[in-house]
Each structure stands twice: as structure tokens, then as C-alpha cells.
Amino acid sequence: MAKEVAVGKRAKISEAQQYMLLSVLGASVFLGVAIALISHFVKQIAFNVDVIMAEEQAIAAYSKVIESTGVCTKPSGDVYSDEELKKCDPNSIELSQIPNTLRSNILQEVASNEALESVSKEDDTGCINRSTGKQFTYKELEQNYKDAKGADALNAASQLIKSCSALRVIPDALPAYKNEEALLASLNKLFIISHWDPESLSPSGSSAVSTKGTGLNEMSVSLSVEADSATTLGVLDSIERSIREFDITRATIEWGSNDTLLLHAQASAYYMNKSTIKEETVTIKGDDKK
Numbered sequence: 001m002a003k004e005v006a007v008g009k010r011a012k013i014s015e016a017q018q019y020m021l022l023s024v025l026g027a028s029v030f031l032g033v034a035i036a037l038i039s040h041f042v043k044q045i046a047f048n049v050d051v052i053m054a055e056e057q058a059i060a061a062y063s064k065v066i067e068s069t070g071v072c073t074k075p076s077g078d079v080y081s082d083e084e085l086k087k088c089d090p091n092s093i094e095l096s097q098i099p100n101t102l103r104s105n106i107l108q109e110v111a112s113n114e115a116l117e118s119v120s121k122e123d124d125t126g127c128i129n130r131s132t133g134k135q136f137t138y139k140e141l142e143q144n145y146k147d148a149k150g151a152d153a154l155n156a157a158s159q160l161i162k163s164c165s166a167l168r169v170i171p172d173a174l175p176a177y178k179n180e181e182a183l184l185a186s187l188n189k190l191f192i193i194s195h196w197d198p199e200s201l202s203p204s205g206s207s208a209v210s211t212k213g214t215g216l217n218e219m220s221v222s223l224s225v226e227a228d229s230a231t232t233l234g235v236l237d238s239i240e241r242s243i244r245e246f247d248i249t250r251a252t253i254e255w256g257s258n259d260t261l262l263l264h265a266q267a268s269a270y271y272m273n274k275s276t277i278k279e280e281t282v283t284i285k286g287d288d289k290k
Contacts, residue, residue: 047286048091054282065277070101083149091155095145108146112138116166127164136164166230176270183219183269188243194234196227215273225263232261245270 064078066072071082072088075193080088095104110116117138130137136144141164145157161167175182191198225232233254239246251265 005197043286047284050284054284058282068101070098070103073097089151091158092136092151094154103125106167110170111141111164111165112169116169127160129211136160138165141165169243176274178217178219178255178271180219183221186242186269187221187223187246190238190242191235193229194238196231196235197226198225215275217271217273218268219271220268221267222264223248223265223267225260226256227261228259232263236263 044088059079066080066088067074070091070093070165072084075081075084075095095107096103104175129136129140141161145154145161148154148157173185188198225235227235232266239248247268247270248265249268251263
């Protein structure tokens with residue numbers, strides 16, 4: 001009888017040990033799963049935080065560009081809200097609303113530059129003030145802009161400043177695209193100023209990226225002048241004083257018959273690549289190994 005009781009106790013102890021082992025094993029599995037889930041959620045939270053921070057940085061960068069260029073008026077907060085961007089209309093913004101911005105500085109300081117304004121443009125009939133019969137002065141253009149009411153009128157006044165003020169000299173001096181017809185027209189005008197009528201004008205047809213500056217491109221053009229020495233030197237002087245750069249890379253000068261001076265030259269003119277805002281794509285990784 002005592003032996004049977006002892007065997008029963010051992011069986012119960014063994015069964016209790018099995019339950020204990022299973023409980024410990026179950027707790028271990030549960031703990032492992034919990035730790036794995038917690039680690040996963042922590043990584044997800046950290047990843048989402050990185051994404052949100054990157055989005056905030058991108059929004060702040062876009063807002064800075066919009067504000068500094070003067071496309072929209074200054075935001076009410078640190079960045080533009082969706083509502084402010086929807087209401088933003090660049091053509092309806094007055095310069096007094098966007099002080100010290102790129103747009104304001106260009107349309108005021110550069111447009112009124114006397115040194116640039118000294119380069120006249122009499123052949124542009126669109127820049128004649130009908131009231132005076134003369135070219136618009138910057139003060140007249142500025143007053144016209146101040147008097148403009150509404151988006152259409154402001155846009156028209158802004159375009160008039162761009163095409164009839166000192167701003168026009170900048171694209172004339174360094175165009176933003178390759179235009180061989182305009183290049184030859186510039187040369188032809190220089191010849192006319194020098195009182196010499198060329199028999200023909202033609203570009204060399206070659207172009208290349210210039211080594212003189214980033215985004216600068218070259219167009220080659222051939223020059224041939226055969227006239228008296230005063231006229232030939234006058235052509236060279238006009239080219240030298242031209243607002244558009246003509247860089248003579250190779251030239252030969254020789255005396256011809258009847259005291260004429262022959263000039264054969266190869267020159268380079270320049271144009272810039274269009275300026276654009278470069279957008280960058282940022283990739284946020286949840287795991288550096290992936």
C-alpha cells in the first residue's frame with residue numbers, strides 16, 4: 001500500500017514538472033514573439049519618424065525657394081499651407097508685397113541699372129511710350145506697374161519691364177539658348193553701325209561646351225571683311241564694344257589691292273544653359289542592409 005502511494009506521488013510530481021516545463025516553454029515563446037513584435041514596431045516607428053522628418057525638410061526647402069524667389073507673399077507661419085499655395089497668384093502680387101526677393105531685386109534694382117539701360121533699343125516699337133513718342137524710361141515703367149490693377153494688368157506691366165528696361169540687355173548679351181539667326185543679326189547690326197555692308201553671313205555650324213564657365217556653351221562664326229583700313233578697324237572696334245561677347249580665336253589681316261585691308265577671323269559667341277531648380281530624390285531606408 002505504501003509503495004502504491006509513493007508511485008502515485010511520483011506520477012503527480014512528474015505531471016507537475018511537465019506542466020511547469022510546458023508553462024515555461026509557452027512563456028518563453030510568448031516572450032520571444034513579444035520581443036520580436038516590439039522590435040518590429042520600434043523599427044516601424046523609427047522609419048516613419050525619418051519619413052516625416054524628410055517630408056518636413058522638403059516642405060521647408062520648397063517654402064524657402066518660393067519665398068526667396070518672390071513667387072508668393074511671405075507665409076503666415078514657417079512654411080506655406082495648402083490654402084496659401086492655392087491662393088497664390090504671382091501675376092497679382094505687387095513688388096511692395098515681396099521686398100528683398102529675387103523677383104523684386106530683378107524688377108527694381110537690375111531693371112533700373114543705368115549702365116545696362118545705356119544700351120539703347122530704338123528698333124523695338126513695343127517699347128515706345130505713346131504719350132511721349134519716345135522709349136519708356138524706367139520711372140515710366142515703374143509707375144505703369146504701380147498703377148496696374150488686377151492680375152492681367154500687373155502681368156502686362158511686368159512683361160513690359162522685362163522687355164523694355166535694362167533687363168532686356170541680359171538675354172541680348174548672353175542668350176539662354178542656341179540661336180544662330182539672332183547671332184548673325186547681332187553681327188549684321190555691328191557691321192551696319194560700322195558702315196560696312198557684308199556680302200554674306202553664315203555660322204560655322206559648330207558648337208561646344210565652353211571651358212570658361214559652368215553651363216556656358218560656344219557657337220563658332222566666321223568673319224570676313226574686305227574694306228579700307230578705317231572701315232575694317234571700325235568693324236573690329238564695334239565688335240569689341242558689343243554688348244554681346246565675340247571672342248576672336250583666330251585671325252589673319254593682310255593688305256589687299258587699292259589699299260584695302262582684308263580680315264579673316266574665327267570667333268566664338270556664347271549662350272548659357274537654362275537655369276532650373278534642381279530637384280533631389282531622397283530615399284529613406286528602413287534597414288541599412290536593404
